Amino acid sequence: MPDKFLKPYDPSATESRIYAKWEKSGLFNPDNLTGDGKPYTIVMPPPNANGDLHAGHALFITLEDILIRFKRMQGYKALWIPGADHAGFETQVVYEKKLEKEGRSRFSMDPKQLYNEIFAFTLESKKHMEQQVRELGASCDWSREKFTLDPDVVKEVQKTFEKMFIDGLVYRGKRTVNWCSKHQTSLSDVETENTEEKSPFYYFKYGPFEIGTVRPETKFGDKYVVMHPDDPRYKDWEHGQRLEVEWINGPIMATVIKDIAVDMEFGTGVMTITPWHSQIDFEIAKRHGLDVEQIIDWHGKLLPIAEEFTGMKIAEARPKIVEKLASKGLLIKTDDNYTHITKRCYKCNTMIEPQTKEQWFVKMAPLAKMALESVNRGEVKFVPDNYEKIFRYWMENALDWNISRQIVWGIPIPAWFKNRESGNEEIIISREKPDGEGWDADTDTFDTWFSSGQWPLIVTGFPNGKDYTTYYPTDVMETGHDLIFKWIPRMVIFGLYLAKKAPFHTVYLHGLVNDAHGKKMSKSKGNVVNPLNLTDKYGTDALRMALVVGNTPGTDLSLSEDKVKGYKHFANKLWNISRFVFENTNLAQNNAELTQKDAELLAQVNALTKDITIDIEEFRIYMAAEKIYHYSWHEFADKILEESKPIFAGTDEDARQSRATLLLLLLTRILKLLHPFMPFITEEIYQSMPTKDAEYLMVAKWPS
């Protein structure tokens, strides 16, 4: 028996050594796997290269590694492609916080300088992140790793944009966007958070009408009064009729507009509109060719149209405006029980100001339709399947997607402008500067999801790469359920649009990792668990088991330190099981004929093997893990090893030989079945087995 079994199992002394061996063996790369198995591919959701991994990363790495190791042992050419995400806006926000601490600001920096600084920061973070992925045992093929700002990635993403422009799927439009006045950029709908808020709802006298609003500060430019064409209360008013009304800063000429967008049931059924700062108002203005005027500037302050209120922030101006209207006798009443939804920046919680801005948009309707049809044909399945419904809903209601961001950290949009201010603007889409004078490059960058949406294509080398023909479409996309809108639909869309094939056939969605009491981890609550601390303390194998057992797809997981500790105990149990087996089997020939009882025990584990195999194939990973755990401890250790003691102490030589043979068989079986879940300790024990069917357990044959 190897001496190491005399001491308790020490994960910290084992894991990095084992990982280094695996990595050196080259077996993470399917090109080096023997046999002619079919390809099996998972694209790793590239972690952001801007900080430490969190528990969610640990979970997805564990789940994906389980699938990959399982398939690799089954003889597939298992490929798991790692990556690193520059994470555009997210990283820029992280870096801006760093700048703030240093008393600097990106707005006073040269964009090139800023870009270079963030680049250096990201490369440093990337190395750190990759090391942490290794610590979690990920058997991914590092030789194929991609970074979202690699030159070939940038090139492909820009080419896609060009193609979409030619195909009429990308357009430049002046439309309402979500504007964050802190970060000075537009955001997509998925980058905003809706919060319910209680705000006073004011009713004002507007000429002969009564209008309601929560935002009096936008009302300076309101010279259109809109009502439903079928509203009997206002049937005497004609569309286009003009009237003079007394308003905030004196009399203005108002025009009556009839539009079906008005809800007759809401308020008084009459509203004034602010097209520059509201999507719905903007649409109305477009339908009737109305003026669209900016009231609030890009920093959230009132423009000169507000006269005496010019330069004030909204929060400051609002009560003063109400006060003024009240003093003029125009305030009718205030409803203090009005709740409504406001949008906030998902990073800084700043109130989103809808602004009208020239931006690049992706026309979603035709693309969403393609994705929907693909799902209808059963080409993409969801685990758990209720997410298909959510996916459908999003697809059926997809709004055009704003893909331009006013930040430097990202892939540049390959567009050039000429005569921008003159009103005769010319635009050329090109990755190279166009010939002639006066062309200005677009300073905007792509929304990260525009590039990461193409990730499965890019990492397999679309359109001509060798891997593309072998490994695309990939097999499983495993990611968090919060990405069901952000990422999954975009990957499906780009896959179908560019390659005519959905990028994966199964989407496995895991839930959030919460704290021990099911509460969301957050820095402010101080309940954030750093997975790397847990691996240091209890071992990666223990953490992996804790993340997996009892964790059904799609639902959130409560992670307690006690749970991790429990599986550390299990690792130690395995260690001691092995010691017992090794101590008692030196007499074994390893091929003795099994007694009837022992043959039954072998049959029992064969049935279990089949069970576990099906569980993993059907994504019941939580159940497979629990079954092998239960078998190892409460069958093998508690019963089989216990009843082996008298056999080994006895004089029946056939029984002793049979039992020794059986124990080695069963231990090998346990190591194999458990390896995807607890790769390190199983490999370490396997290395001490008297007979092995492969150099590494990682590539040993999955039992069937």
Add this chain to the structure above:
RNA sequence: GCGCUCUUAGCUCAGUUGGUUAGAGCGUCCGCCUCACACGCGGAAGGUCGCAAGUUCGAAUCUUGCAGAGCGCACCA
């Protein structure tokens, strides 16, 4: 407002297509340093499976209603 998910032992959760005395981990209590393991072993307590009705020979599991929790979506000013 629309939608999704959840409600099972003190805590955190399983229970795969409805089928014998409802399970696990942790925790609690009692007894054990028994020559693999005290990171352990043996034993015990602990559940009207949110509530109500229905379908069925049979329901934690299916249907409906109600209550509670969580989450997502939404351009009613």
